Amino acid sequence: MRGPAMTDVARLAGVSHQTVSRVLNGHPNVREQTRLRVQAAIAELGYRPNRAARALVTGRSQVIGVVAQNTTLYGPASLLAALEQTAAEEGFAVTVGSVRDLDRVSISEAVERHLAHRVAGIVVIAPVESAGEALEHLPKDVPLVTVDGDPRRPVPLVTVDQVAGARDATQHLLEAGHRTVWHVSGPADWFDSAGRIEGWREALRSAGVEVPPLVPGDWSAASGYRCGQMLARMPEVTAIFTANDHLALGVLRALHEYGRRVPDEISVVGFDDVPEAAYFIPPLTTVRPDFAAVAQASLDLLLAQIESGAVGESRQTVAPTLISRQSVAAPPR
Amino acid sequence: MRGPAMTDVARLAGVSHQTVSRVLNGHPNVREQTRLRVQAAIAELGYRPNRAARALVTGRSQVIGVVAQNTTLYGPASLLAALEQTAAEEGFAVTVGSVRDLDRVSISEAVERHLAHRVAGIVVIAPVESAGEALEHLPKDVPLVTVDGDPRRPVPLVTVDQVAGARDATQHLLEAGHRTVWHVSGPADWFDSAGRIEGWREALRSAGVEVPPLVPGDWSAASGYRCGQMLARMPEVTAIFTANDHLALGVLRALHEYGRRVPDEISVVGFDDVPEAAYFIPPLTTVRPDFAAVAQASLDLLLAQIESGAVGESRQTVAPTLISRQSVAAPPR
DNA sequence: GACGCCGATGTGAGCGCTAACAATGTGAGC
DNA sequence: GCTCACATTGTTAGCGCTCACATCGGCGTC
Numbered sequence: 022m023r024g025p026a027m028t029d030v031a032r033l034a035g036v037s038h039q040t041v042s043r044v045l046n047g048h049p050n051v052r053e054q055t056r057l058r059v060q061a062a063i064a065e066l067g068y069r070p071n072r073a074a075r076a077l078v079t080g081r082s083q084v085i086g087v088v089a090q091n092t093t094l095y096g097p098a099s100l101l102a103a104l105e106q107t108a109a110e111e112g113f114a115v116t117v118g119s120v121r122d123l124d125r126v127s128i129s130e131a132v133e134r135h136l137a138h139r140v141a142g143i144v145v146i147a148p149v150e151s152a153g154e155a156l157e158h159l160p161k162d163v164p165l166v167t168v169d170g171d172p173r174r175p176v177p178l179v180t181v182d183q184v185a186g187a188r189d190a191t192q193h194l195l196e197a198g199h200r201t202v203w204h205v206s207g208p209a210d211w212f213d214s215a216g217r218i219e220g221w222r223e224a225l226r227s228a229g230v231e232v233p234p235l236v237p238g239d240w241s242a243a244s245g246y247r248c249g250q251m252l253a254r255m256p257e258v259t260a261i262f263t264a265n266d267h268l269a270l271g272v273l274r275a276l277h278e279y280g281r282r283v284p285d286e287i288s289v290v291g292f293d294d295v296p297e298a299a300y301f302i303p304p305l306t307t308v309r310p311d312f313a314a315v316a317q318a319s320l321d322l323l324l325a326q327i328e329s330g331a332v333g334e335s336r337q338t339v340a341p342t343l344i345s346r347q348s349v350a351a352p353p354r
Numbered sequence: 355m356r357g358p359a360m361t362d363v364a365r366l367a368g369v370s371h372q373t374v375s376r377v378l379n380g381h382p383n384v385r386e387q388t389r390l391r392v393q394a395a396i397a398e399l400g401y402r403p404n405r406a407a408r409a410l411v412t413g414r415s416q417v418i419g420v421v422a423q424n425t426t427l428y429g430p431a432s433l434l435a436a437l438e439q440t441a442a443e444e445g446f447a448v449t450v451g452s453v454r455d456l457d458r459v460s461i462s463e464a465v466e467r468h469l470a471h472r473v474a475g476i477v478v479i480a481p482v483e484s485a486g487e488a489l490e491h492l493p494k495d496v497p498l499v500t501v502d503g504d505p506r507r508p509v510p511l512v513t514v515d516q517v518a519g520a521r522d523a524t525q526h527l528l529e530a531g532h533r534t535v536w537h538v539s540g541p542a543d544w545f546d547s548a549g550r551i552e553g554w555r556e557a558l559r560s561a562g563v564e565v566p567p568l569v570p571g572d573w574s575a576a577s578g579y580r581c582g583q584m585l586a587r588m589p590e591v592t593a594i595f596t597a598n599d600h601l602a603l604g605v606l607r608a609l610h611e612y613g614r615r616v617p618d619e620i621s622v623v624g625f626d627d628v629p630e631a632a633y634f635i636p637p638l639t640t641v642r643p644d645f646a647a648v649a650q651a652s653l654d655l656l657l658a659q660i661e662s663g664a665v666g667e668s669r670q671t672v673a674p675t676l677i678s679r680q681s682v683a684a685p686p687r
Numbered sequence: 688g689a690c691g692c693c694g695a696t697g698t699g700a701g702c703g704c705t706a707a708c709a710a711t712g713t714g715a716g717c
Numbered sequence: 718g719c720t721c722a723c724a725t726t727g728t729t730a731g732c733g734c735t736c737a738c739a740t741c742g743g744c745g746t747c
Contacts, residue, residue: 118447136357373695383693
């Protein structure tokens with residue numbers, strides 16, 4: 022019942038199994054004619070090399086493990102998909118090890134599970150404070166890259182340039198003529214949140230503008246709605262930058278309920294550019310991170326580590342793009 | 355550099371490697387005292403069994419392959435996450451093999467890739483017509499379950515009861531007093547679409563009500579917007595059931611632009627209950643599929659096949675729930 | 688007290704592959 | 718014609734594990 026093995030192919034092609042192995046791995050010193058014969062035999066038998074056997078002998082499988090928490094959120098889901106796509110192009114499979122919490126124990130366990138499978142490398146999507154510590158106490162002998170992780174830790178890191186994105190968004194609102202910009206943030210322990218807050222503050226400060234108090238949310242439309250209910254009743258608020266699009270959606274609804282028109286009275290800018298953002302009421306101006314680029318960069322870093330054997334420490338930042346739609350206008354006079 | 359192997363543990367515990375194996379696999383005939391000694395040795399060395407070696411000798415790894423197309427969409431992403439969660443509880447890892455198109459060649463390739471890794475079973479998320487054929491021509495010797503696949507094919511299948519969900523949605527609108535219900539559908543080649551269309555038609559027919567022409571969309575908010583622009587200009591339209599929430603979002607925006615108030619003039623019901631649906635303007639009444647239940651059912655079916663060795667043929671249907679919010683009201687008089 | 692039985696443990700083989708080395712064949716160079 | 722270098726192919730030995738079977742005691746039984 023088991024499929025054909027290398028020896029079966031070898032027998033059919035009239036060569037040794039080692040020659041079959043050489044053909045499979047693109048070894049140079051194989052005569053063209055032999056190669057063709059082997060390939061014909063492979064095709065005839067429908068032979069597929071057994072990855073498990075290869076992994077056993079080489080000590081590494083062509084699999085990359087991804088550790089992530091909530092792959093239902095738009096960001097992580099997009100990233101995961103992009104990672105999978107990119108990995109496939111490089112001949113790697115991806116296994117997901119999702120995790121209930123991003124604390125030290127959970128992450129260690131997920132990583133250990135991946136190690137048991139002898140993955141070639143691990144990508145940890147570790148966007149929160151609590152994950153940072155875990156990463157420094159991991160086995161050092163496996164290639165590892167962090168995505169959206171702690172910028173201060175000495176671990177290879179790829180991340181969207183949150184600060185730049187937030188600065189762009191805030192500046193965009195200031196340039197539209199607003200005296201200042203309010204910010205509905207993500208959860209306090211997320212680096213993404215922190216970066217976006219920093220970019221927002223930076224933009225306001227360098228414009229010499231008063232920095233209003235932070236309005237803390239938690240990524241969800243629900244919390245955006247709650248924050249929006251508050252902001253809607255403050256007449257001095259004319260511009261809001263939310264840490265993601267779903268927060269913006271909640272804010273938009275609250276503003277709508279309070280009869281505050283967007284963008285005539287209040288302008289709103291989001292972050293993420295979820296596919297539906299263009300169909301919010303009104304269409305949302307937002308900042309689009311390039312998940313494909315993040316995935317590519319992560320994989321490049323990982324593959325470099327895998328090939329060199331050295332554990333790197335570089336970090337890469339991917340710049341996001343401001344997508345201008347109709348939720349921003351000049352403030353009412 | 356390689357971690358400790360079974361023999362290292364055996365040596366430390368003063369037993370044979372086979373006894374270690376027995377402890378690891380929970381074999382009954384091991385003396386308690388021996389078991390403890392072995393476990394102590396495992397802990398001391400930080401030993402992790404090499405899955406690749408086990409996969410090699412057993413011919414099956416504790417991995418489940420998932421084939422899916424677009425894991426960025428809310429439905430597939432949720433399903434994947436649920437599948438991963440459930441599999442982890444059963445001691446299985448999940449590898450994703452995403453696929454550009456759901457045609458026969460792409461699916462076969464993805465399945466073959468999984469087979470090369472000797473996965474224990476495969477879950478194919480195959481919601482479109484073109485995938486159906488591929489599934490009948492797959493190797494029969496690997497446990498396989500289809501999710502949201504072709505109800506007419508003789509393949510194990512788990513699916514959300516689209517028909518029932520759509521019927522509920524439509525009936526809900528009829529009960530609110532609407533004379534009939536229009537439907538913005540998903541793409542024609544998706545089974546989900548077909549089921550929802552069927553449920554909608556069924557509900558209308560059994561209420562003895564005229565069935566209006568179908569308005570075909572493609573899941574996206576963009577197409578919902580286009581359809582909405584058309585429906586907004588038809589005074590006789592008072593109730594719309596859209597095949598998913600994003601379509602509904604597009605429809606809502608179009609209606610808003612045309613000044614048609616929801617739900618005062620027109621009621622709208624969606625499908626999926628995306629987390630933001632409660633924060634649409636107005637909050638969307640929708641149908642919530644139970645992804646966790648689908649994942650559980652798929653895995654149960656798969657594990658049953660894995661254990662029995664037989665390729666099953668059962669199918670399971672998971673009933674969705676209507677979530678009532680504010681986008682539905684009685685029609686204007 | 689010899690016998691058989693059963694629970695606990697050890698032994699040897701082999702899963703399918705790659706890495707290292709050995710053994711050919713082939714042609715250039717003298 | 719013979720040697721040497723090099724390209725091509727074969728041989729052997731595991732990788733770390735499980736499976737099938739062998740072995741070893743201790744127990745109850747007659």
